Amino acid sequence: MPDTDDIAALIEGVESFLQEACPVDRLHKAFDGDEEIAGAIWGGMMELGLGGVAIPEEYGGLGLGLVGVSMISERIGWAGAPGPWLAHTLAGLAITRAGSDRQKAAWLPRLATGEAVATLALHELEAWGADQWTLHPVADRISGAKDYVMAADTAAIAIVGLAGGRLGLVDLSDPSVKREDFIVQDRTRPVSRLVFEETRIDPLPADFGAGLLDVAAVLVCADAHGGSERSVHDVSEYSNFRVQFGQVISQFQAVKHKLADLALAIYFNGAYYRRVAEQLETGAPDASLGAALAKALITETFSNVARIATESYGGIGYTWQHSAHIWLRRAMFDYAWLGAPAAHRRRALELIGW
Numbered sequence: 001m002p003d004t005d006d007i008a009a010l011i012e013g014v015e016s017f018l019q020e021a022c023p024v025d026r027l028h029k030a031f032d033g034d035e036e037i038a039g040a041i042w043g044g045m046m047e048l049g050l051g052g053v054a055i056p057e058e059y060g061g062l063g064l065g066l067v068g069v070s071m072i073s074e075r076i077g078w079a080g081a082p083g084p085w086l087a088h089t090l091a092g093l094a095i096t097r098a099g100s101d102r103q104k105a106a107w108l109p110r111l112a113t114g115e116a117v118a119t120l121a122l123h124e125l126e127a128w129g130a131d132q133w134t135l136h137p138v139a140d141r142i143s144g145a146k147d148y149v150m151a152a153d154t155a156a157i158a159i160v161g162l163a164g165g166r167l168g169l170v171d172l173s174d175p176s177v178k179r180e181d182f183i184v185q186d187r188t189r190p191v192s193r194l195v196f197e198e199t200r201i202d203p204l205p206a207d208f209g210a211g212l213l214d215v216a217a218v219l220v221c222a223d224a225h226g227g228s229e230r231s232v233h234d235v236s237e238y239s240n241f242r243v244q245f246g247q248v249i250s251q252f253q254a255v256k257h258k259l260a261d262l263a264l265a266i267y268f269n270g271a272y273y274r275r276v277a278e279q280l281e282t283g284a285p286d287a288s289l290g291a292a293l294a295k296a297l298i299t300e301t302f303s304n305v306a307r308i309a310t311e312s313y314g315g316i317g318y319t320w321q322h323s324a325h326i327w328l329r330r331a332m333f334d335y336a337w338l339g340a341p342a343a344h345r346r347r348a349l350e351l352i353g354w
Contacts, residue, residue, distance in 0.1 A: 007068045010049075014072055017044055018079035024323045030082045031187045031326055042083040043114070050085060052112025054093040059108035061092070066215060066277040069093075070222040074270070077226025077334075080326050082188040084119055084151035086223065090216050091118030091159045098167055098208035107157060107169075117154050121146035121170070121194050122161035122213070128339035129347070130165035130209035137162060137201050142170075145195045148337060152179045152192035160201060165209035168201040176200075186333035188326070214280055214288050217295040217338055221273040224302035224334040227327045228266040231302075231309040234323065235259070238313060258312060262305055269298045292348040296341035299334045306331035 002010070021041050030038040045051070053069050055061025064072075069089065076085055092111045095103055095118075110116040124134060125147055135144045146160060152172070160168045170177065178195040236259055240248055276294045279287035310317040310324040317324045335341070 002062065002064065002068075007064065007071075010062070010064075011068075011071055011075060014048060014050065015075050015078075017048060018075060018081055022079040022081050027080055027082075027326060028321075028323070033187070038082045041081055042085075045081070045083065045085060046114030049112070051088060051114040052092065052108075054089055055096055055108050055112045059096075059104060060112040061108065066218065066281045067274055070218050070273060070277045073219045073222035074226035074229075074273075077223035077330070078230045080188060080227070080230070080330060084117060084155065084189065086189070086216075086219055087119040087150040087155075088117055090120055090212065090219065091157070093215060094120075094159045094167055094204065094208060094212050095169070097211070098204040098206035099169075100205050103169060103202065103204065110156075116156040117151055119149055119151045119155040119158050120161075120212075120216075121149045121152075121158040122209075123148050123338075126339075128213075128343060130161060130213055133161040133163055133165065133209070135160065135162050135196070137168065137203065140201055140203070141198045142168070142196045142201050143198055145193055147193050148182070148191045149194050150189055150191055152194055158194065159204075159212075160196075161209055162201075162203070166207060167204040167209050167212065169204060170196070170199055170201050174199055184333075186329040188330060189333055210288070211280075213338065214291040217291040217344070218273055218277050218280060220334050220338060221269075221276070221294045221298040224299045224331065225266065225269045225273060227330050227334070228269065228298075228302045228305045231306045231324070231327050231331075232259070232262045232266060235262070235309040235312050255312075258308065262308060265301055265305060269301060273298060289348055289351045292344040292351065295338060296344040296348070299331075300341045302331040303335045 021044050026037055030041065049062050052061030053064045053072055057063040092108065095107055111118050123146060135142045155172055158170045158172055160170050162168050176197045176199045180193040182191050184190050239255055239259060242248060273294050276290040279290050306328040310328050313322065313324055316322050
């Protein structure tokens, strides 16, 4: 695993790249469907090694721990970078933690370089928990559907959630796999439904379904925190140059208090998700509880912050040309993907025995 200085240098490089690659005007074009720009951003991320941040060095990855990976997720959330990095990274981590030597050798080097894209096919409508998955392999084949699958049109493989909290690998070039697109709000991370009809599946030998969801929750929290910080930063910058009644609006008490409330709402969330990442990395007994509570708190905070920030621009905040809606839509995705805050609070109560 790289040392602390190397990780800090990597994160600084990621931040520098994303600032250059994702200015608001360019991000708008990618959001509106410019595949060339979206592809260039993704390609640059792969050149930086972001395709293999959680993949061991022996397979061509960077071998970062979960804290380092989550901090990169935060920078991606700040930039609003398009692409399936979240699902790709989690799929690589699933193969690393639960895959066989054969599966690792076949796929991890290709995922690390971005030669192949991987995704997750875990959720079944509102069934988010690993104990709710229903697909059951029969003679190494599955039939059924999975929802909210990122990059289903470009991914080479999907890590699929199976009954009993197990995981399996499906080659998406198999003609028995059908794709149905959803109408989504967050165009930076479009999702689809995958339908399997007697599709061959390659089971991952180790049990990592519930653990994968915990890790996914932390990376979503990191993305949400980065987006929250961006929303507060942008509306604060706007308030410092927008003039009303002869002075910048940041001098008005009502605006000052609103900005202070937003800053306070997000202040501790970065330390919180990193602490949960540490707990998951070390196998702390209450790590799953921390992940559930963090997912509930931080994604709900992002949703509220992005909404209030959008309102604070006045009428222009609601226009398509303004950037506020990009992070508002990402907030909606982070809020809902893996389950809404209420579902994670219920899970937290179950974990503590209530």
